[in-house]
Amino acid sequence: MANEPLPPFSSSVRLKYVKLGYQYLVNHILTFILIPIIVGISIELARVGPDEILSLVRFLNDLDLIYVMSTLFLVIIVGTVYFMSRPRPVYLVDYACFRPKPNFRVPFSTFLEHARLVPQFDERTVRFQVKILERSGLGEETCLPPANHYIPPTCSMAAARSEAELVIFSAIDELLNKTGMRPKNIDILIVNCSLFSPTPSLSAMIVNKYKLRSNILSFNLSGMGCSAGLISLDLARDLLQAHGNSNALVVSTEIITPNYYLGKERAMLLPNCLFRMGAAAVLLSNCRRERSRAKYRLTHVVRTHKGADDAAYRCVFQEQDSEGLTGINLSKDLMAIAGDALKSNITTMGPLVLPASEQLLFLFSLIARKVFKAKWKPYIPDFRLAFEHFCIHAGGRAVIDELQKNLQLSDQHVEASRMALHRFGNTSSSSLWYELNYIESKGRMKKGDRVWMIGFGSGFKCNSAVWKCLKTIKTPVDGPWSTSIHRYPVDIPAVVKVL
C-alpha cells in the first residue's frame, strides 16, 4: 500500500496502526456518529423532567385518529414495498464433489510412459510434456477417466458418456443423500460442461436418470470454459428471483475423454497435462425453510467478459492443427489477459464488497492520479479486509501465482487453490468447489466468513461470486478430501524431477 518511499521499520509499524485506526473510524462511521447523538438525547431526557415527556405523549394522543392511521398505513406500505422489492435470498443448501477412485490415478511416470508408447507423439512432444508436468504443481494422485488409461486412449462417444455418467451421477447421488432432497422437488436444473455436448444434453441425461419432473426448467451450458460454473450460478440466481420457493440443482463438470490431443502442436498439449476428472453438484434454494440448514448465502455475482478484444477472444481457442487434429490452443499472453480481466472484474466488485475505508482510499488515490496527476502507483484495495477466504480457479500454477501477486494475497489465502491443484489437478469449473471443501475440511470456515470465488475461462471471461457463511462448518467433513486432508498442506517444489 506504500505510495511513497518508506523509512525503516519503526515508521512502518506506526503506519500500520494509523491504517488500522483509519479503517475502524471509516468502517464504523455510523456508530461513531450515532454515539454522540444517543448521548445527547439521553442527557436531554435526563435534564427534561417526566412532566415534559408526559405532555409530549398527551400531544400525540390529541392528534386525529385519521392522521395516526394514515401515518401507520404509510409506514406499513413503505415497509411492505421495501421487503417485497428486495431480491430473494439465494441459499446454498449443500454441495458435493465427485470423489475419484484411486484406481483412476495417473502417476507422472505412467503419464509419460503412455506418452512415449503412443505412436502419435514424437520425442520433442514428449519432452515438452515432461517439462510441463514437472512444473505443473500437480501431485501423484490426480485422476483421469478410464478411457485415458488405454494405450492409445479410446476416445469414443460411448466412453465420454460413461465418464459423464460416472462423475455427474456420483456427485448428485452424494448431494441428494446429504441433503435428503427428493428429485421430484428440484425445480431448476443447470448443467455446464464446456467440451462435451451430446444430444440429448447432459441435463436431459440427469432428468432421465433421476426421473425429474416434466415441468423442470433445465439448461445446458456448453462452450463457456472454466468459468462456466459461476455463470451457471448466476443463471440459477436469476431464475430463483423469478420463481419463488424453488430449488435449483447446478452441476459443473468437464469431460476429459473426448479431448485428449494426439498431435504435435505444443500450445495444444497443455490441457493433456493439466486437465483431470472432476465434477460438483450444488443445491441452491430460495425457500425460507432452507435457511436454517443452508451453509452459505450468495451475496454477489460479478461477470466480466473481455471478448470484445480480439487478443482476449483468441486467447483460449479450440481449433484444428496443421494435421487436422482438434485441440485447445492456449496463447502465450494468457497471463497478461487474465490479469487484465481480473482488474476489470475487481473494479466492478470492489464497490460492492470493500469496506468504506478502502473505497475512500481508492477514491483519493484515483483523484490524485487523474486530477492532480500525482505519480502514484494505482492503489490496490486490500481485499483481505473484504473476504476471509479465497477460492481461485486452479487453472495452473502460473494462474495462481499471478493472482497472488495481483491481489497481494498471502500463502495461506491461496493454499486452498494450490492444494486442490496438487490433489485433483485442473478440474475446470468444479475446481472452486474442491477448494471450498478444502477450506471446510481444514476447519477454517466460521459463521459470518465471506468467501470470494474467482473463475477464469475462455472468452476471455473473469467471473466472481461472493458467499457468506451462515454456520460454522464442523470437522471432520465428509467430502473428497476426507482421505487425504491430514496430509495437506504439502510443500510443492517448483520443479519435480520425473525421470
Added chain:
Amino acid sequence: MTVSVETRRSRVTVYAKSTAPSLTPVKPGKTHEFTALDHSMSRHSVHLVCYYRQAPTVTMTALKESLCDVLSYYPAMTGRLVKNEGDGCGEWMVKCNDAGVRMVDARADTTLDEFLATATDEEERQLAYWEDVGSDPYLWSPYCIQFTDFKDGSMAVGISCTHFHADPTCVAVFSRAWSETHRRALVTCPPFFHPWAFYPRKNPVPSSPHLSEKSTIPPPLHPPAMSSVTFAFSASSVRQCLADLQLSNLSPFDALASLLWLRISSYKSASLGTAQLTLAVDCRRRMSAPLPLGFYGNALHFFGVKADLSSGWSHIASELNCHVSGIKEDDVWSSVEWLHERSKEKAFQMYGPELTCLAWDNVPVYNAEFSPGAIPVHVGCRIGNAQGEGLVVIMAGAPGEGEEARTVIVTLPTDLTAQIYRDEAILKYGPKIMFSPNI
C-alpha cells in the same frame, strides 16, 4: 470346404491395452534389488493362467479395481528396470517409480467348458499376453495381466511376468493375495521383499558342476519350434501309477516325472542308456532359515539327476525320489554362490536346452478364490524361452480331482509333442488331454 486344423483362426481376440496403477503412491526413491538367482533367470518368463466360472463379483471392472488395491503391497511390480549406477556395479535393478502394470483386455468366442475341451496349445498361449522387452526397458512393464471374457460370462486371468522378477511360486502367491484383496479378506501371505536372502555366506563355497556345465553349452543355432500339451491326471490315475511302480514311499511327482522322462527319451532315441534330467525345485522351505511363502523373487534350485533309463521305470522313479528328498542345503548355497560370482556375465538358459523338469506340485495354486468358495476351474503354467529338448512342468491338479491329482504340462519340439500325447504308456492311466497342438 473344410479349413485345415493348423490354420484355424484363434477364438481369442485381444482388443485393448491399458495400465493399472497401485492405489497408494509409492514413496519416491524406493528401489528393489535383484539377487544372483534373479539375474540367472533373466532369459525366461512365467505365464500363469487361471480359469474362473461366472460369478457376480468376478467381472473385469471389479478385478481391475482389486488389482490396483493389491499392487499397493507390491511396489516392486509397478516399477521399471534401470541399471544400478549407484555403487558402480551396473546391474539391473527395479526403480519403484509407480508406473503400474500392463493390463490387456481380451474376449474368447466360446464358452469356458468348450474352450477347456477343445482349445489348442496356441489358444491357451494367447490367454497370457506377453511382450518381450523392446528397445527401452524403462517403458516396458515387467508384468502383464490379461483378462479374457468368455461367452458365458466366465473369465480367464493370465499373469505373465519376466522370470527376472518372480518365479512361478511368487506369481501364484501374488494371485492368491489378489483374490484375498478382492474378497476383502486378510492377505495370508503378504510379500516379503528381502534381496539379501541369497547373499553369499560368510565362507562361500561357490561350486555348481551342473550349472557350470550348462553355462558352457552354446545356444543352439536353430532352436526347434516347440509346442505343448497338458495332461490332467486325476487322483485315481496317479494312484494307479504308484500301484504299478510297486514301490512304497514314492510321491506322485516321482511317478509322473519318471514316466514322462522315460517316454520322452524313448521317442528321442531308440536305445536307452544313462541320461541326465535337470530338475528345478522350489527351495523356499528347504533352507534352515526358511523363507516365507511370500518371499518375492526367485528361489528355484537347479540340479541334475543321472539315471540309467534302461533299468526300468521303478528304478528311475526311486532315483528321482532319492535326489529330490536328498537335496542338501549346502548344495543350494554353493550353487547360489557360484551364480553370484558370475552374476556380471550374461545369463544363460536355465530351463533347457537339455530336458528339464519343474517340480512345482508342492505349491498350492488352486487357492486364488476371487469369489468366496469359487476356486479356479483350471490353472495352467508355462515358462517362456524354454527351447531345446523340452520342459515338463508338474503342478498340483484341481482339488475336485483328489489330493494326488496332478497337471503335467509338457513342452517339446513339435514332432515329439505329436507323438507324446498319443503315447500308449501314458494314455494307459487315462489322463485328460488338454491344449494339444492339434485337435
